[in-house]
Amino acid sequence: MSELVSLTRDGEIGIITVNNPPVNALSPGVPEGIAAAIKQVKTDDSLKGAVLIGAGKTFIAGADIREFGKITSGERKAGIDFLGVLLAIEDCPKPVVAAIHGTAFGGGLEVAMAFHYRVAVPSAQVGQPEVKLGLIPGAAGTQRLPRLAGVDKAVRMCADGNPVGAKEAFEYGIVDRIIEGDLLQGAIAFLREKIASGEKPPKTRERDDKLGDDASNVMAFIVAREQAMKTARGMMAPLAAIDAVEAATLYSFEEGCAREARLFKECLFSEQSKALIHVFFGEREVSKIPDIPRDTKMFEIKKAAVLGAGTMGGGIAMNYANAGIPVIVKETQQEALDRGMATIRKNYENSVKKGRFSREEMESRMALISPTLSYDGLEDVDIVTEAVFEGMELKKQVFAELDKICKPGAILASNTSTLNIDEIARATSRPEFVIGHHFFSPANVMRLLEMVRGRATNKEVIATSMALAKRLKKVGVLVGNCYGFVGNRMLHQYGREAQFLVEEGAKPQEVDGALYKLGMAMGPLAVGDLAGLDVGWRIRKEHKHLEKPGVRKPLLADRLCEMGRFGQKTGAGWYKYDENRKPIPDPEVEKLIEQIAAEAGIKRHAISEEEIIERTQYALINEGAKILEEGIALRAVDIDIIYVNGYGYPAWRGGPMWYADTIGLKKVYERVRQFNEEQGELWTPAPLLKKLAEEGKTFADYDKDNQ
Ligand code: NAI
Numbered sequence: 123m124s125e126l127v128s129l130t131r132d133g134e135i136g137i138i139t140v141n142n143p144p145v146n147a148l149s150p151g152v153p154e155g156i157a158a159a160i161k162q163v164k165t166d167d168s169l170k171g172a173v174l175i176g177a178g179k180t181f182i183a184g185a186d187i188r189e190f191g192k193i194t195s196g197e198r199k200a201g202i203d204f205l206g207v208l209l210a211i212e213d214c215p216k217p218v219v220a221a222i223h224g225t226a227f228g229g230g231l232e233v234a235m236a237f238h239y240r241v242a243v244p245s246a247q248v249g250q251p252e253v254k255l256g257l258i259p260g261a262a263g264t265q266r267l268p269r270l271a272g273v274d275k276a277v278r279m280c281a282d283g284n285p286v287g288a289k290e291a292f293e294y295g296i297v298d299r300i301i302e303g304d305l306l307q308g309a310i311a312f313l314r315e316k317i318a319s320g321e322k323p324p325k326t327r328e329r330d331d332k333l334g335d336d337a338s339n340v341m342a343f344i345v346a347r348e349q350a351m352k353t354a355r356g357m358m359a360p361l362a363a364i365d366a367v368e369a370a371t372l373y374s375f376e377e378g379c380a381r382e383a384r385l386f387k388e389c390l391f392s393e394q395s396k397a398l399i400h401v402f403f404g405e406r407e408v409s410k411i412p413d414i415p416r417d418t419k420m421f422e423i424k425k426a427a428v429l430g431a432g433t434m435g436g437g438i439a440m441n442y443a444n445a446g447i448p449v450i451v452k453e454t455q456q457e458a459l460d461r462g463m464a465t466i467r468k469n470y471e472n473s474v475k476k477g478r479f480s481r482e483e484m485e486s487r488m489a490l491i492s493p494t495l496s497y498d499g500l501e502d503v504d505i506v507t508e509a510v511f512e513g514m515e516l517k518k519q520v521f522a523e524l525d526k527i528c529k530p531g532a533i534l535a536s537n538t539s540t541l542n543i544d545e546i547a548r549a550t551s552r553p554e555f556v557i558g559h560h561f562f563s564p565a566n567v568m569r570l571l572e573m574v575r576g577r578a579t580n581k582e583v584i585a586t587s588m589a590l591a592k593r594l595k596k597v598g599v600l601v602g603n604c605y606g607f608v609g610n611r612m613l614h615q616y617g618r619e620a621q622f623l624v625e626e627g628a629k630p631q632e633v634d635g636a637l638y639k640l641g642m643a644m645g646p647l648a649v650g651d652l653a654g655l656d657v658g659w660r661i662r663k664e665h666k667h668l669e670k671p672g673v674r675k676p677l678l679a680d681r682l683c684e685m686g687r688f689g690q691k692t693g694a695g696w697y698k699y700d701e702n703r704k705p706i707p708d709p710e711v712e713k714l715i716e717q718i719a720a721e722a723g724i725k726r727h728a729i730s731e732e733e734i735i736e737r738t739q740y741a742l743i744n745e746g747a748k749i750l751e752e753g754i755a756l757r758a759v760d761i762d763i764i765y766v767n768g769y770g771y772p773a774w775r776g777g778p779m780w781y782a783d784t785i786g787l788k789k790v791y792e793r794v795r796q797f798n799e800e801q802g803e804l805w806t807p808a809p810l811l812k813k814l815a816e817e818g819k820t821f822a823d824y825d826k827d828n829q
Contacts, residue, residue, distance in 0.1 A: 129162055133247050134317075135310050136163045136172035145183035145808070148204075148229045157207045158235065161529050164214050171217040171318050173309045180224025181246070182233055187255065190399060194391055204229075204261045205379060209327075217316045217323040221295070221309035222246045222672055227285065231296075232259060237264040238323040239316065241299045241309050242288040248296055249285030252537050253359040256395030256774060258548035260386035265327070265378040269482025270296050272332040273371055277346045280363040282353070283406040284326045295332070303814060315823050327375040332444040339371050356641045359389050361774060365644025384774070393784055397776030400822075401712050401766055404759040404777070408599045409588060411756065418585040421531060423593075427452060427503045429520060431462025431493070434537055435509035437565025440466055441594045444566070450492045450499050459493050466491065469566060495529050499636060505533040507591070512661060518549035522714065525550035533583055537557035538572075539610055540661055543576040552626035553578035557587055560607060561596075564766040565605035570768030571596040574607050597767050605665070609764045612778070615741040616659075619825075620646040621676035623734055627726035630696045631707050636734040646738070647696040648705055650679065651689035655696075660684040673803060682711070736793055743782040744794050747808035750779075757828070758821035783820040791815035 126142045126149070140146045156174065163172040176182055192198040211218060211233070215416060220226070220234035222242035231248050234240050241246070250259045250267065259280060260262060268276035271294040279286065291297040292331020300522040316323075334342070335700030350360035362385040369381040387397050427450040427497060428439045435451060441448035453459035470484040492499070500506065505527060508520055517536060523536050534547055534556045547553035549686060558574025571591045584600060591598025601608045620633050624647070642654070659680060669675065682695060688694030690703055697705035719726050746761045755761045762777020775781045782790050791811050798805035 126151045129159040131169065134168065134170040135313060136166070136169045137306070137310075138163075138172055138174045139177050140174070140182055141177035143178055145180050145225075146178065146230075147184060147186040148233070150184040150202075152182070153202055153204050153207045153233075157202075157210055158216070160211050160214050163216060163218070164586040167483060171219070171313050172214075173219045173221050173306065173313055174233070175306055175309065176224065177223040179227045181222045182230030183225045184228035184230050184251070187399060187402065190255070190257070190390060190395070194396065202787070205383075206395055208232065208261060211236040212239075212325045212327060212448055213240070214323070216312060217307050217321075219313045219316075221287075221301075221305050222248065223250075223305050223788060225285070227251050227347040228263070229261055232263040232266070233262040235263070235296070235326050237271060238325070239298045239303050239312065240296065241305070241312050242291065242297045244288050244300055244302065245303050246297075247285040248288075248290075248291045249283065250363075251283040251285065252586065253357070253363055254398065256357070256359045256392060256398040257389045258359055258363040258366055258382065258386050260383065260390075262327070262375075262379050263525045264363060264382050265375055266371045267296070268367055268370045269326050269329045269332060270294070270744070271365065273334045274342050276370075277342055277364055277367045281346050281350050282361040282598045283360075289448065296482055315631065321651060330806075333371050335399070336371075343368050344449050345475070347518055356772060357666055358392060358394055361390050362386075393499070394774040397780055397784070398773050398782050400759070400776045401762065401773045405597055407757065407768075408597065408760050408763050409592075411584065411588070411600055414581050414585055414588075416490060419582050419591055420586040421504060421533065423447060423504045423533075423586065423590055425503045426450070427500050429506060429524075430508060430509040430511075431459050432509065432511075433563060434561060435507075436466045436469075436567050437563070437567075438507050438509055438537065439491050439559055440469065440487075440566040441561075443487040445593050445595070446490070447491045447593075450491070450494055450503065452494050452497065452500070454495065456495060459495060463491070463493050485714070492600065494785060497523070500524070500527050502529055503532060505535060507537055507561075509537040512538060512541065512657075513664060516544065517541060517546050521546050521549040521556070525552065531555070533557065534588065535587070537561055540606045540665070543574050544578070547578055547819055552641045554580040555583055557583050557602070557606065559587065559610075562573045562609075568768060569595070569597050570609070571598045572607055572609055572764060572768070572811070573598050574603055575600055576603055597763060599760050599764050600756065601749045601760070601764075602752070603747075604752070604754050605668075608746075608749055608755050609768050611754075612742050612745045612761070612765075613769065615684045615745045615804075617646050617650070618676055619737040619741040621678050622674070622801075623729055624678060624715055625722070625724050625726075626729060626794075627675070628729040628734060629707065630711065631705075631730075632729070633734055633738075636731040637738060640735055640739075641772030641775055643772075649770075651695035651697060651699075651705065654681055654689050655683050655816045657687040677722060678715065681714060683717060685714075737797065738783065739778065740790055740794050740797070742778045743790055743803075744805070744808050746779050746782075746812075747811040747821075751808060751810040752819070757825045781823040783822055787811060787815040787820060788818070 128139050142152055163169050197264035217794050218237045219239045220237040221453050226248045249261050250588045252258050264280050267828045275294045292300050298313055347365045354360045366382040366385050369378040425448050426442045429452050432451045433450050438447045439451045474481050474484050519747045536558050543558045558580045560572035562568035562570050573587050588598045623633050630647045637645045687694045689698055693699050698708040749755050758779040761779050763772035765777045766773045792808045
């Protein structure tokens with residue numbers, strides 16, 4: 123046995139405790155320890171059975187994810203014969219029980235399913251979330267789960283990766299008893315009952331009563347595949363997981379395991395899995411800020427206010443209410459306030475309809491939101507998030523007002539998507555308390571929260587903001603202050619190329635189609651129509667003075683706006699929309715494109731999908747490299763996390779910078795250089811991209827070198 127696993131006793135019952143903080147992951151030593159403990163239970167005549175339990179806050183929460191990278195990089199050979207360990211547990215002649223609290227995910231559930239029985243506390247969760255890392259269960263999870271839960275449930279759990287609570291797990295047959303009260307005592311009592319009953323310990327792998335028949339299974343797999351192709355478009359792991367569960371219904375347990383192993387290996391060595399693991403660690407990495415130690419003092423956030431109840435203000439207020447923080451929503455117009463509150467209510471009602479929470483819960487969240495037209499009550503809030511129209515003069519005026527009203531120590535945050543935080547901060551007497559909290563639309567749904575650090579923003583304000591992001595269930599990423607910050611500054615280049623491609627000959631649906639195929643949630647032009655083309659139009663007007671004469675600029679979006687085509691909200695933009703908001707290519711737009719191209723002297727020609735992808739992606743990557751070099755983003759991975767969580771970038775491609783690494787920076791740089799020759803200064807290669815390409819390095823290397 124190892125230090126990680128101990129065997130103690132309660133009379134004739136062995137108690138095997140896994141103690142590998144913080145989450146009892148299956149790191150090297152843990153499976154070996156469990157195997158040794160089971161062996162001892164088997165051979166010790168004074169023991170009649172055993173319970174496996176996790177020390178601390180959880181059962182075995184899953185595999186040690188760092189191990190996967192070590193295996194694929196060749197740093198470590200595949201570990202011990204884990205499948206063999208599970209067989210040995212199952213073959214133990216004495217009954218053994220897994221006692222689950224916290225989470226039994228992935229390898230944790232696979233261990234539990236090899237035990238003869240499983241008991242759980244009501245708050246426990248079980249699941250096979252491997253697909254979220256581009257993997258499938260690799261230790262017979264796809265073979266044992268359908269034998270316990272039935273094919274329908276197992277295929278869903280393995281393909282979507284979502285956990286189920288103890289109650290459902292009990293109904294499915296994964297858990298044999300729910301233990302109210304002390305888990306260990308409950309598990310021991312359960313085991314004693316089983317020993318007294320003389321029941322032969324059941325082996326999951328020998329069960330086949332839930333494996334269904336061909337007719338019903340065929341449907342289950344068709345439905346699962348259709349679902350996976352829709353919700354996990356482009357991802358191979360969910361389909362592999364479905365194939366593996368299907369193998370359980372077609373072949374013996376041993377053959378099923380062999381098939382699962384082959385599929386697991388394919389997934390493990392895939393680019394997709396490496397990208398998803400990069401994103402998994404990246405989401406943790408972004409919370410580390412080199413000059414702000416973890417023990418930095420933080421302010422307490424007990425009460426908040428939001429200015430503006432428009433598209434963003436309403437969603438931001440919901441985030442506070444969802445976290446249980448009372449929030450004042452201030453507007454200037456009664457009508458806008460009523461509209462904003464009605465939208466909030468409608469959003470909550472939709473959640474109630476979908477069964478996400480009860481009507482009672484909805485009312486208690488609504489009760490936390492106080493609408494107002496005056497500044498009354500703002501004098502004692504701990505944070506204000508401003509989400510009024512995007513315009514510097516208005517923002518300055520609003521911040522000057524807040525400066526007069528808010529108490530010392532209150533955080534003054536702006537949700538601006540492009541404006542200079544330092545300039546906004548200068549409108550106050552306390553620039554050190556001003557910061558950007560850039561939420562993404564819809565703010566109650568999107569996980570990204572770009573935190574914009576002004577020149578004066580103090581460390582406590584940043585630390586508090588990053589902790590607040592977590593409380594609001596967001597991924598906070600700290601960025602520097604520049605036009606558009608990280609996300610929108612890059613998006614600007616991406617959108618620019620999308621429009622140039624259309625001017626040069628691609629149809630809007632060809633540009634959007636190619637990027638959708640790449641895995642983007644939506645193409646850039648369709649996104650423009652959804653967000654409202656007038657938003658960018660207003661921003662461009664605001665920044666007109668910054669335009670450089672002689673540099674090519676997109677011509678189409680402004681013209682569409684001048685025609686009143688703002689996108690979905692006006693029924694027409696890049697596309698026209700039917701009553702179901704389905705985009706339909708519009709001959710009028712095509713005529714306009716031809717006309718504008720002719721006016722500008724652009725010769726139109728056929729454009730390949732490859733060019734669409736290279737031009738748009740390399741524009742993102744080249745700008746990302748500049749941002750990185752300027753220190754606006756702390757790490758390349760920060761940029762990836764921004765794009766995956768705020769811009770619908772496919773997580774299985776790892777984000778734009780990781781995607782660049784997978785293509786090879788040499789190739790990316792070479793193309794950027796060519797575009798620079800063809801298209802001029804907008805494509806000036808980022809010096810960092812050039813440097814890394816010449817050194818044969820990646821952005822991931824850059825992050826490592828700069829740790
Ligand atoms: P919106 O036009 O939907 O809402 C703005 C609201 O602010 C209006 O209801 C208006 O009545 C109100 N307002 C104006 N002056 C005010 C004042 N002095 N006090 C209180 N309320 C006032 O605009 P939206 O889209 O919500 O944008 C708000 C901010 O969020 C802007 O800075 C925008 O750049 C930013 N943003 C917008 C995103 C989007 O996708 N719409 C995404 C991220 C940031």
